Amino acid sequence: MRWLPALLSVVLPAALIGGSAPQAKAGTSYETPHQAATELLWRPYSQIRRNTMTSVPKRAESAVETRWKLEDLFADQPSWDREYALAKEQIGKLAGFEGKLADPAQLKACFELEDELSLHVERLYVYANMKHHEDTAEPTFQSLSEKSKKLSVESGEAMSYITPEVLSLADAELDALINNQDLAIYRKTLEEMRRQKAHILSKTEEALLAQVGNISQSANTIYSMLNNADLKFPKVKNEEGEEVELTQGRYIQFLESKDREVRKNGFKAMYDTYGKLRNTIGATLNANVSKNVFYSRARKYPSVLEMSLFGDNIPKEVYTNLIDTIHKHLPLMYRYMELRKKLLGVDELHMYDLFAPLVDEFKLDITYEQAKTTVKESLQPLGSDYLDVLQDGFDNGWIDVYENEGKRNGAYSWGAYGTHPYVLLNHKDNLNSMFTLTHEMGHALHSYYSDSTQNYRDAQYTIFLAEVASTLNEALLMDYLLKKSTDPKEKMYLLTYYADQFRTTVFRQTMFAEFEKIVHERTEAGESLTPADLSKIYYDLNVLYYGSGMVVDKDIEIEWARIPHFYTSFYVYKYATGFSAATSFAKQILDEGKPAVDRYLGFLKSGGSDYSINILKRAGVDMSTPEPIEQAMAVFEDLISQMEQLTK
Structure with missing residues (x-):
């Protein structure tokens, strides 16, 4: 089953907590299921909180032309009901193949039924949940959403015997199936099963591991x-001198205050609270790391890192090259910190100054129509075919534009294969919303090209690739705005916006990735990790990444305790690699023109037809080498040089 129901979500700004941990859904969307949050990966949170409306219309009051056309997926509810009944029928038929998969004809028929069922379930799930997202308070679609989720679980259970049964075959039998011409369309599926075989245990051992599956989630739970329910923070005075309760959501507001004392007090209140729980949270993180080590050894992987990279077939060198190359370019971060200190006009730069605004807010009023025009102009380098598809999306019901009462917040791209x-x-009329538009349309066009070119099984691109297309669009938009800008204040605002993306998405995520690598390696070597050990590792990394020109406040040593993505181990590096790959693509497209564009469109059309590293390499971005990260650093x-020129 290629499909997992999902959208990309994030509870707090990723720049602050380290991104999100999405699960893959076939072709078009990314989400951590059941989290009502938003995809705003690199946007300043202050812009998000300022974009509130005093009056929100009901769904029925929003203009029809600003709503998406879900009837392109299902014409009406009876159509959905008929497809649901068909899916239920197909679930019942799957059991008939159990025990027969050594026969090529039976295996082919089973795979064909699996694909048909998966697509039906995908379509049903996507439609039901998008209808639910139009107005989350509407009980009809609350019920339909739950019905689709149960169907998804039921179909997954019905298919669960397929991979274990195929892997139970002798090597010679499996090789024969792989080389069988009648199964050519499923060759990649079978080769992937064979690749996994070395890490699949006996039936008894697998059953035992399955039984401890829920226990393995205990640390995360x-x-x-x-972190989300029981942790309470003290009150802190805001800029008006009012006592305001600190929360995870309000924390960034304090750090973005122009009043340095407010920033400092919010910072200290946050980490004093976590510091009081260092022993408890240290125990949960240690438990999660120990769980990872257990699974890597049980499944015969050399290390937890290599186990984590195995699913996407990512060489270990991709991870280590990222860390090594960023280390080489840390002087750029030190230079940016010196510039930040100068722009803030402070004698010492502290950790609580990292989110302080460097320039006065530069307000840009950008209507949705203006945003579409600007986005299209900025994407001219991608060529007429890309622009035609983009315009089709603008004109023909791809986008649900404005907020309405009960609508799911944030932004995402989603859909089902074949539609x-x-x-x-x-949408709000500001710069942030324009970047959100180009970001989401990057996802959408990646899915469009992938689904239009690849068969159902091969259309799904991996999470490793997912953010490349969306971030490439943002890079081209930023390049366009910077070249067009003649107002020094506007230009500095844009440069600051972009430079902070590098700081938070490349440098910060890499620091997180290095922290994970160190704590897992020490555990694998048999060393214990006390809360004091974890804090020292984390503090030393902050000193390394920010440099001696910055005061690395002692409080920051406990920040590891508030990063939830350390419980989805060895994931956050993908933010840094994805951003670097997108920046490399953008540079090639702007420097070379058509040859680079053709390679990039080939990337969009590749879907999941090959391993991620190979797809990128064919398109001109070899993540197994330092080159893409070097290009991003250039x-x-x-950016820093331009900012320095403007401050002279």
Whole structure:
């Protein structure tokens, strides 16, 4: 089953907590299921909170032309009901193949039924949940959403015997199936099963591991409950001198205050609170790391890192090259910190100054129509074919534009194979919303090209690739705005916006990735990790990444305790690699023109037809080498130079 129901979500700004941990859904969308949050990966949170409306219309009051056309997926409810009944029928038929998969004809028929069922379930799930997202308070679609989720679980259970049965075959039998011409369309599926075989245990051992599956999630569950439900923060005075309760959501507001004392007090209140729980949270993180080590050894992987990279077939060198190359370019971060200190006009730069605004807010009023025009102009380098598809999305019901009462917040791209992608927005007339539009349309066009070119099984691109197309669009939009800008204040605002993306998405995520690598390696070597050990590792990394020109406040040593993505181990590096790959693509497209564009469109059309690293390499971005990260660093250096020129 290629499909997992999902959209890309994030509870807090990723720049602050380290991104999100999405699960893949076939072709068009990314989400951590059941989290009502938003995809705003690199946007300043202050812009998000300022974009509130005093009056929100009901769904029926929103203009029809600003709503997506879900009837392109299902014409009406009876159509959905008929497909649901068909899916239920197909679930019942799957059991008939159990025990027969050594026969090529039976295996082919089973795979064909699996694909048909998966697509039906995907379509049913996507439609039901997008209808639910139009107005989350509407009980009809609350019920339909739950019905689709149960169907998804039921179909997954019905298919669960397929991979274990195929892997139980002798090597010679499996090789014969792989080389069988009648199964050519499923060759990649079978080769992937064979690749996994070395890490599949006996039936008894697999059953035992399955039984401890829920226990293995305990550390994450306990941490999540502690961090999201039980943790309470003190009150802190805001800029008006009012006592305001500190929360995870309000924390960034304090750090973005122009009043330095407010920033400092919010910072200290946050980490004093986590510091009081260092022993408990240290125990949960240690438990999660120990769980990872157990599974890597049980499944015969050399290390937890290599186990984590195995699913996408990513060489270990991709991870280590990222860390090594960023280390080489840390002087750029030190230079940016010196510039930040100068722009803030402070004698010492502290950790609580990292989110302080460097320039006065530069307000840009950008209507949705203006945003579409600007986005299209900025994407001219991608060529007429790309622009025609983009315009089709603008004109023909791909996008649900404005906020309405009960609508799911944030933004995402989603859809089902065989139908055009959809994009949910909550558009406001500002710069942030324009970047959100181009970001989501990047996802949408990636899905469009992938689904239009590849068969159902091969259309799904991996999470490793997912953010490349969306971030490439943002890079081209930023390049266009910077070249067009003649107002020094506007230009500095844009340069600051972009430079902070590098700081938070490349440098910060890499620091997180290095922290994970160190704590897992020490555990694998048999060393214990006390809360004091974890804090020292984390503090030393901050000193390394920010440099001696910055005061690395002692409080920051406990920040590891508030990063939820350390419980989805070895994931956050994908933010840094994805951003670097997108920056490399953008540079090649702007420098070379058509040859680079053709390679990039080939990337969009590749879907999941090959391993991610190979797809990128064919398109001209070899993540197994330092080159893409070097290219990203060259862009970052140019941004700093432009900012320095403007401050002379």
